[in-house]
Amino acid sequence: MERDSGNSSHSTPVVTRPVAADWLGLRRAADHEARQNAAPVIKRISSWLDERLNAGQAAVVIDLGAGTGSNQAWLAPRLTVPQQWILVDHDAGLLDASTATDAQQVRSTTRMVGTVHQLPELVGSEAPTLVTCAALLDLLSPQEATLIAQTIASSQAAALLSLTVTGHVSLTPEDPVDHQVAAAFDAHQRREDLLGPDAAETVAGLLRENGVDVEVVETDWVLDAAQPELVERYLTDRANAAVEQNPDLAEAAQQWVQRRRVQLQHGDLSVRVGHQDVVCIPEAQAALSAG
Numbered sequence: 011m012e013r014d015s016g017n018s019s020h021s022t023p024v025v026t027r028p029v030a031a032d033w034l035g036l037r038r039a040a041d042h043e044a045r046q047n048a049a050p051v052i053k054r055i056s057s058w059l060d061e062r063l064n065a066g067q068a069a070v071v072i073d074l075g076a077g078t079g080s081n082q083a084w085l086a087p088r089l090t091v092p093q094q095w096i097l098v099d100h101d102a103g104l105l106d107a108s109t110a111t112d113a114q115q116v117r118s119t120t121r122m123v124g125t126v127h128q129l130p131e132l133v134g135s136e137a138p139t140l141v142t143c144a145a146l147l148d149l150l151s152p153q154e155a156t157l158i159a160q161t162i163a164s165s166q167a168a169a170l171l172s173l174t175v176t177g178h179v180s181l182t183p184e185d186p187v188d189h190q191v192a193a194a195f196d197a198h199q200r201r202e203d204l205l206g207p208d209a210a211e212t213v214a215g216l217l218r219e220n221g222v223d224v225e226v227v228e229t230d231w232v233l234d235a236a237q238p239e240l241v242e243r244y245l246t247d248r249a250n251a252a253v254e255q256n257p258d259l260a261e262a263a264q265q266w267v268q269r270r271r272v273q274l275q276h277g278d279l280s281v282r283v284g285h286q287d288v289v290c291i292p293e294a295q296a297a298l299s300a301g
């Protein structure tokens with residue numbers, strides 16, 4: 011597996027809140043299912059890349075916050091052009107655990123330990139470029155979001171910024187503690203000035219301010235007892251974050267998880283978790299040519 015340490019002028023990133031590899035494994039199938047809703051957009055991105063490729067070239071696909079490679083696993087086989095991927099993540103351990111794609115159109119994959127701050131130096135290729143990420147934007151600061159939006163705008167790259175949580179979570183049946191858990195969880199997501207559930211709207215707004223056409227596609231998770239491990243982990247992590255934000259919720263949140271667990275075991279619980287994909291295809295004719 012090829013791993014590049016990136017530009018030597020950047021020091022090794024400090025990962026203050028690592029994302030667990032097993033969580034990324036658990037959510038992969040639900041992420042891929044949710045992204046089916048964005049499939050028509052992928053056809054248009056493919057056409058856009060294809061129209062701009064010179065003979066022998068491969069499109070450059072830069073995957074920010076690539077983690078264990080879920081975005082590449084879903085996207086690479088759906089892009090119908092030759093591709094050269096750069097997986098960027100500040101967590102070397104996740105990149106080391108990342109899966110290899112067997113998509114035929116992928117000519118190379120470089121794994122680079124780095125941060126979103128390195129995007130400007132990665133977009134300089136003469137080949138058409140797609141900037142992508144999945145489940146990343148909510149973890150970023152406003153400054154990082156501005157950098158990404160400005161880089162996409164100035165480089166004329168296409169962008170597919172997928173699976174950003176919106177904060178719209180509905181659990182059926184409702185529970186009296188849902189609202190308290192949601193409020194504390196969302197505040198936790200926004201801690202230290204992170205974008206949290208405002209991320210998709212913020213990034214879409216920044217892109218528009220920079221003159222980029224933006225589309226937004228809903229890519230919600232729709233979960234139930236068919237994915238018991240994922241639902242249980244999602245609810246437990248949600249409660250833990252809520253309690254970290256508001257320790258007074260400790261007992262209520264613990265009982266809430268227990269009630270939800272019983273409903274899940276009885277097949278009585280469904281969970282919808284709002285996500286959005288922010289999509290930029292620089293010229294509108296890609297939409298026309300792909301039909």
Ligand SMILES: C[S@@+](CC[C@H](N)C(=O)[O-])C[C@H]1O[C@@H](n2cnc3c(N)ncnc32)[C@H](O)[C@@H]1O
Nearest residue numbers: 029034075076077080099100101125126144145
């Ligand atoms: C929720 S995970 C998503 C991983 C992967 N894209 C997926 O869909 O499974 C977010 C990823 O972004 C990485 N990350 C967070 N902030 C980052 C930053 N500023 N620069 C680079 N990577 C970052 C984390 O290490 C983690 O791998």
